[in-house]
Amino acid sequence: MGKQMTEMLKGTLEGIVLAILAAQPAYGYEITARLREQGFTDIAEGTVYALLVRIEQRGLVDVAKVPSEKGPPRKVYTLNAAGNSYLAEFWNTWSFLAERIGHLHRNNHSQEKGE
Amino acid sequence: MGKQMTEMLKGTLEGIVLAILAAQPAYGYEITARLREQGFTDIAEGTVYALLVRIEQRGLVDVAKVPSEKGPPRKVYTLNAAGNSYLAEFWNTWSFLAERIGHLHRNNHSQEKGE
DNA sequence: ACCACTACATAGTAACACTGAGTACACGAA
């Protein structure tokens, strides 16, 4: 993966995964697959599992072990109240940053074109 | 500063500073001030200077020492060709990420409202 | 018996922003 993307994912990947969980509960392997569907093709499995361990330890999710037909039991993660409020904070932070950077982006582009 | 913002700035602060330099050359103290104007009120001076050292070592900027009326000489940073192409790459990475996350954001919100 | 797919776990590494402190120059007030 590009080094820029790696660095940029720091802080945002967590929010991305929480947002996926907000849509519906999911387990690690499934989350990895969903990320790949969404265009994040190069995110390693290990990265996702490590992140899930973190958000579990912080109490942002509830965990349930569910047997699988095709392999070891799944750990299904569900966003709880704390996770929801943390996610809401994430959206605030993201919105602020995206707005500021979007502003810079537009300025840079108009400059390139000599506007 | 919020912990989320700290983590989210990883990888993006560099692009933000390069974008500021793309608009016009500047020195460290000035860049810090400009960041504060743009709403990044809690970015420490030390953070900016460390970042400037990095981008100088990577050859993304040219540096000129200019005497100041009010203090030590200034190190004025100018974005060079390498810096410009690196910045272009940054915008690509950012656009991809912003689009993907924006998509998640809209989905989450429409879900909250039950749409 | 072997392989592919599913599913999770983890030790070690690199990169980055922050904290907190320090150095140094200019200038005006006390």
Added chain:
DNA sequence: TTCGTGTACTCAGTGTTACTATGTAGTGGT
């Protein structure tokens, strides 16, 4: 003259994060 304030840059140490690489294990097909 000394002190404070604003300007301007530097740096060691810390915490957090995503990546790499590898390992463990269950299921089903050939």
